[in-house]
Amino acid sequence: MTTVLDWASGALILAGVGFFGAAVVGLLRLPGVLCRLHALTKADNVSLGLIAIGLALRADSVQIVLRLGLIWLLVMAAGATTCSLIARSAVAARPRKQAP
Amino acid sequence: MPWFDLGLAAMLLWFAGHAVGARRLHASATVYICFGLLLTLAWVRLDAPDLALAEAALGAGVTGALLLKAIASLGSRPVPLLVPAHDAWRVHEPLGGRLLGAIALAAVLGVVLVGALGMAVVSLPGEAVGLRPEVEARLEASGVRHPVTAVLLNFRGFDTLLEIVVIWIAGVVCWTFPRRRELVLRPDLQLTSLVRFVDPILLVTAAYLLWAGSRAPGGAFQAGVLLGAGAALRLMAGEVLPKAGVIPRFLLSLGALVFLTVGVAAVLTGLPFLGYGPGDAGTWLLVIEVGGTLSIGYALMLLFQRGRGAGA
Numbered sequence: 001m002t003t004v005l006d007w008a009s010g011a012l013i014l015a016g017v018g019f020f021g022a023a024v025v026g027l028l029r030l031p032g033v034l035c036r037l038h039a040l041t042k043a044d045n046v047s048l049g050l051i052a053i054g055l056a057l058r059a060d061s062v063q064i065v066l067r068l069g070l071i072w073l074l075v076m077a078a079g080a081t082t083c084s085l086i087a088r089s090a091v092a093a094r095p096r097k098q099a100p
Numbered sequence: 101m102p103w104f105d106l107g108l109a110a111m112l113l114w115f116a117g118h119a120v121g122a123r124r125l126h127a128s129a130t131v132y133i134c135f136g137l138l139l140t141l142a143w144v145r146l147d148a149p150d151l152a153l154a155e156a157a158l159g160a161g162v163t164g165a166l167l168l169k170a171i172a173s174l175g176s177r178p179v180p181l182l183v184p185a186h187d188a189w190r191v192h193e194p195l196g197g198r199l200l201g202a203i204a205l206a207a208v209l210g211v212v213l214v215g216a217l218g219m220a221v222v223s224l225p226g227e228a229v230g231l232r233p234e235v236e237a238r239l240e241a242s243g244v245r246h247p248v249t250a251v252l253l254n255f256r257g258f259d260t261l262l263e264i265v266v267i268w269i270a271g272v273v274c275w276t277f278p279r280r281r282e283l284v285l286r287p288d289l290q291l292t293s294l295v296r297f298v299d300p301i302l303l304v305t306a307a308y309l310l311w312a313g314s315r316a317p318g319g320a321f322q323a324g325v326l327l328g329a330g331a332a333l334r335l336m337a338g339e340v341l342p343k344a345g346v347i348p349r350f351l352l353s354l355g356a357l358v359f360l361t362v363g364v365a366a367v368l369t370g371l372p373f374l375g376y377g378p379g380d381a382g383t384w385l386l387v388i389e390v391g392g393t394l395s396i397g398y399a400l401m402l403l404f405q406r407g408r409g410a411g412a
Contacts, residue, residue, distance in 0.1 A: 074301070081294045 005057050012054030019047035033090040037083050044079035048072055105145055112138050125174070129167040136160025149317040150248045153309075157325040162400060165332060169404065243381025244314040252319065253385045257374045261363065264355040264392055271352045271399040291337035295330075302330040310393050314382070320355075320392035327393065328400025335404055348398065355395030359388050 019042065026039025052072045056065045115135040122128040136159040143152035235247045235255070242250035252260050306326040313319030362384050363374040371377065376384055 070301075074298070077294060077297055081290055084290055 009054040009057035012050050012057070016047040016050030016054060019043060019050065023047065034087055037087055041079055041083050044076055044083075048075055108138065108142055108145065112142065125171045126168070129164060129171055132167065133160050133164035136164060150319070150322075153317055153322045154325075157322055157329070161329060162325060162332075162403075165329075166403060241378070241381070243376065243379075243383075243385050246313065246315050246317070248317070249313050249319050249385075253388065254376070254381060257359075257363075260392075261356070261359045261374070264359055264395060267396055267399045268353060268356045271395075271402045274399075274402040274405065287338035288336075291333070292339075295333050295337045295339075298333065299330055302326050306330075306393065306397075310389055313389060314386070320389040321396060323389075324393040324396025325400065327397025328404075331397060331401035332404040335401070351394055351398045352402070353395070355388075355392040358391030362388055 023039045023043030026042075027036050030036050030039060049072055052068045056068050059065050059068070112135065115131055115138060119128050119131040119135055122131060136155060139159060140152045140156040143149075143155055232247070235251060238255075239245065239247060239250055242254040244250050244254070306323040309318040309326065310320060310323035311318075313323070366375045367373050369377070
């Protein structure tokens with residue numbers, strides 16, 4: 001029974017690392033600030049969530065599972081807010097275009 | 101397993117190089133924050149969770165935020181760091197003689213320093229025991245159950261007292277800055293929502309770290325940094341924090357005052373300075389830590405404010 005949990009947690013953690021890799025590729029290759037923010041917020045939500053769930057399957061107690069959930073929640077909150085702030089400042093820094 | 105440590109060390113060097121050599125200050129500060137987080141991992145690998153907590157909170161978090169704030173107040177034009185160049189690492193102009201000489205001297209000194217440190221590390225005994233047996237022998241009498249806290253607050257309490265006085269001086273220096281016209285932050289809805297969500301968590305976690313410092317990594321510094329971070333977040337959200345008055349001055353001085361009072365009270369009861377009676381140490385250490393937490397949090401908030409809103 002424990003081996004099933006091991007395989008499941010390993011698969012989830014690997015999937016999370018894969019999403020992190022995709023986010024890094026997006027950060028490096030996508031054009032513009034807004035597209036890169038798209039990639040980074042996926043890393044915040046999905047990949048950290050997959051890794052947190054994978055680690056939670058290996059946890060010894062409920063306390064650790066709750067802590068992992070709280071960490072994920074806080075990172076998502078911080079990530080969402082900073083993403084929005086960066087996007088706002090990037091849009092505000094654009095040179096104003098003349099209306100045609 | 102050495103692969104992880106080697107990779108981490110290589111990444112540390114890479115990030116440090118980028119933090120110094122980046123073309124724009126903003127990139128420099130951001131890479132420095134990442135470097136701080138990697139250093140936290142390094143402390144964890146070295147089995148020092150207290151240092152890891154302090155590094156993550158102070159080194160990566162607070163210092164990074166202060167750097168970004170300072171860069172924002174410089175203006176919108178990126179300031180070139182090393183050489184006016186079009187790329188981060190390549191220079192298009194031929195290197196002048198003085199610059200080349202300076203780089204060569206820095207390289208030689210760096211190699212000498214690394215060599216000396218390497219020789220010192222290699223010549224250490226294989227199994228370093230240090231003072232751990234002595235500390236663990238007296239842990240019962242120190243009033244706490246965590247050896248790092250016992251050393252910081254009890255056995256070497258005088259050093260911690262001096263550190264808290266230094267933090268107090270930093271706060272006072274912030275107050276001496278003249279009031280300047282700074283970026284006036286309007287209350288921002290997103291940051292205010294984040295503050296409403298995060299502030300209770302910060303307060304509870306700070307109280308937990310303060311309480312848990314007696315038996316696990318934690319203590320006054322980490323708790324104070326969390327309080328300071330919460331206050332900094334409120335400042336960024338546009339909330340105006342109180343100007344200087346009796347209460348702010350009292351809050352800033354509380355840590356040093358409490359520590360000194362406890363030390364002097366010990367002398368008045370016949371013990372040496374900062375000595376504790378049998379069985380009392382735990383209570384006094386908690387009192388000192390509470391004062392220290394409030395002062396450290398307030399000093400960090402003052403560092404963020406840069407004297408804005410405070411008068412003589």
